Each structure stands twice: as structure tokens, then as C-alpha cells.
Amino acid sequence: MPGTIKPAKLADAIADHLEKLILEGALRPGEKLLAERELAQKLDVSRPSLRDAIAKLEERGLLVTGRNGTHIAQFLSHIGDPLVSLLQNNPDTTFDYLEFRSAIEVEAAALAARRATDLDRDGIRAIVARMKAAHGKDDSSEEADSDAELHLAIYEAAHNVVMLHIMRTLSDMLRNDVFYNRADLYSRPGVRDLLLEQHLAIADAVLAGDGDRARAAAAAHVAFTLKTLREIRENDARLKVSLRRIGRTDLIDSSD
Numbered sequence: 244m245p246g247t248i249k250p251a252k253l254a255d256a257i258a259d260h261l262e263k264l265i266l267e268g269a270l271r272p273g274e275k276l277l278a279e280r281e282l283a284q285k286l287d288v289s290r291p292s293l294r295d296a297i298a299k300l301e302e303r304g305l306l307v308t309g310r311n312g313t314h315i316a317q318f319l320s321h322i323g324d325p326l327v328s329l330l331q332n333n334p335d336t337t338f339d340y341l342e343f344r345s346a347i348e349v350e351a352a353a354l355a356a357r358r359a360t361d362l363d364r365d366g367i368r369a370i371v372a373r374m375k376a377a378h379g380k381d382d383s384s385e386e387a388d389s390d391a392e393l394h395l396a397i398y399e400a401a402h403n404v405v406m407l408h409i410m411r412t413l414s415d416m417l418r419n420d421v422f423y424n425r426a427d428l429y430s431r432p433g434v435r436d437l438l439l440e441q442h443l444a445i446a447d448a449v450l451a452g453d454g455d456r457a458r459a460a461a462a463a464h465v466a467f468t469l470k471t472l473r474e475i476r477e478n479d480a481r482l483k484v485s486l487r488r489i490g491r492t493d494l495i496d497s498s499d
Contacts, residue, residue, distance in 0.1 A: 257288055257296035265305055265315060268399055268407050276306075276313045337472060340413070345465040347410060348394070352445055352461035353454040355400035363400035364450050370396055371446050378439050383429035386439075390425075393442055397449060427475055434471060441467060 264270045276282055283293045297313055300306040307316045355363070374389035391414055398410045429435055441464040448457035 253288060253292040254295035254299065257286060257293055258299040260286070261296065261300060262303070262305060266404055268404065268411075270315050272315050272317045272411070274315045275311070276315070278312065337476075338469060341465060341469040341472070344413070345462065345469075347406060348397075348465055349458050349461045351398050351401040351403070351406055351410070352449060352457035354403060355397045355449045356452050356454040356457040358402045359400040359449060359452075363396070367393065367396050367400065367446055367449060371443065374439065374442060378435065383426070383435060386435065387425045387429055390438065390442060393446065397445070400449065428468070428471060431471060431475065437467065438464075 261270065270276075277285060279290055279293060283290045286293065297306055297308065301308060304318055305316050307314050359367070370389055370393045374386055374393065377383075377385035377389055380386070395411060395414055398407045401407070429438070441460065444460040445457060445464060448454075448460050
């Protein structure tokens with residue numbers, strides 16, 4: 244948390260500084276702040292002023308203080324929690340989500356290609372390295388986590404805070420299999436290799452600063468995911484029909 248703050252209304256300035264870090268995504272929902280003494284030292288401010296600043300941010304709903312310290316509030320949870328219930332009760336929203344994500348992700352990739360800083364690019368390279376390392380393992384969960392991290396890193400590199408906070412909420416829902424079961428996607432023959440290839444194409448384009456190529460790679464990735472999930476859904480539906488046909492004998496009187 245860089246920077247020293249020394250204006251007249253210190254508590255207001257500290258609150259504004261922390262609020263800006265939350266807005267920009269440097270401090271993320273659910274993360275725990277340093278203990279009061281340590282945080283005051285980091286910011287080079289007095290503890291009473293820091294305490295007042297934290298109280299102001301609690302009033303704004305951006306921080307939550309409890310027995311376990313002070314955390315960044317899950318400030319979109321009041322939207323996300325009821326939305327989860329609605330979406331889980333309607334499986335067809337999977338495809339609505341992917342249509343929405345296609346529109347956002349394509350633009351995010353193009354913006355990231357144009358706006359990414361050296362630090363953003365270093366973060367993307369590190370995630371790609373983890374994704375490649377996880378690819379050869381039998382358990383795809385680590386690779387799926389790197390998948391989600393890469394998309395979030397691209398949203399961050401796009402430097403659009405509205406896009407970042409909305410898509411972070413949706414990403415948390417995706418990690419919890421609200422929209423679809425990621426294990427089903429990754430376990431489909433050949434899909435892991437194709438997904439890795441697509442993610443590398445998006446990352447390479449962003450790192451190269453090529454907005455058009457990043458846009459095309461992101462569009463191709465979401466279109467492939469949508470197509471594959473439709474195939475999985477259709478195969479599952481056909482299997483259920485077959486199972487019902489096999490089970491019909493339980494309902495028939497065959498004594499005649």
C-alpha cells in the first residue's frame with residue numbers, strides 16, 4: 244500500500260485513499276487488512292486517524308470489522324446471493340451468461356491489449372505459467388482455477404472498474420459452478436488441450452498489445468465454450484431419455 248498521506252483532514256484522506264484502492268481492485272472483497280498498528284505504520288498515519296477512517300468506510304459499506312479483524316466488504320453480495328438462487332433454478336441461464344460474457348470479454352481483451360501496464364503483463368505471464376504447469380496433471384481443478392485467474396487478470400488489465408467489479412462477482416459464481424459444472428467441461432475428451440490453446444492465444448494477443456487479435460481470440464474462446472456446453476447438455480438429455488426407457492419396466496404390469 245504505497246504512499247504517505249499528510250493532509251489537513253487526515254481521517255477523510257485515509258478513507259479516500261483506501262476507497263480508491265478498493266475501487267481500483269487493489270483491495271479485493273473478502274481480503275483482510277493488516278492489524279491497526281501495522282496498517283498505520285504502512286500508511287505513516289496515526290492510529291486514531293486510521294480508526295476514524297475505517298469507521299467512515301464501515302458506514303459506507305466498504306469495510307466490515309469483527310473479531311477476526313477488518314475485511315473488505317463483499318459489497319455486491321446482496322445482489323449476487325439472490326441472483327445465484329434465481330440462476331440455479333433455471334439451467335438455461337447458462338447460455339444467457341455466456342452470451343453476456345462474450346460481449347464483455349471480447350471488449351475486455353481488446354481494452355487489456357491497449358491498456359495493460361508492465362505489472363499487468365507480468366501478472367498475466369505468471370498465471371499462464373501456472374496454467375501450463377497444471378495442464379499435464381490428472382486433476383484439472385488447478386488448471387480450471389488458473390483459467391478463472393487469467394480472465395480476472397484480463398479484466399484488471401482492461402482498467403475499467405465497472406467491468407472489473409461486475410465480472411469479479413460473476414467469476415465467483417462461476418467458480419461455485421452456478422452457471423455450469425467446470426469439471427464436466429474439462430473432463431470432455433480433447434477439451435483441455437483446446438482450452439489451453441485458446442487461453443494462450445488470448446494471453447499472447449494481450450501481451451503483444453494487439454487489440455484486434457485479442458478480441459478475435461476471446462470471441463472464439465467463448466463461442467467454443469458455449470458450443471461445447473450445449474453438446475454436453477444435449478448428450479445428458481439424451482442419456483436421461485434412454486435411462487427412462489430402461490426404467491419403464493418398473494411401471495409396467497408384465498403379468499399378462
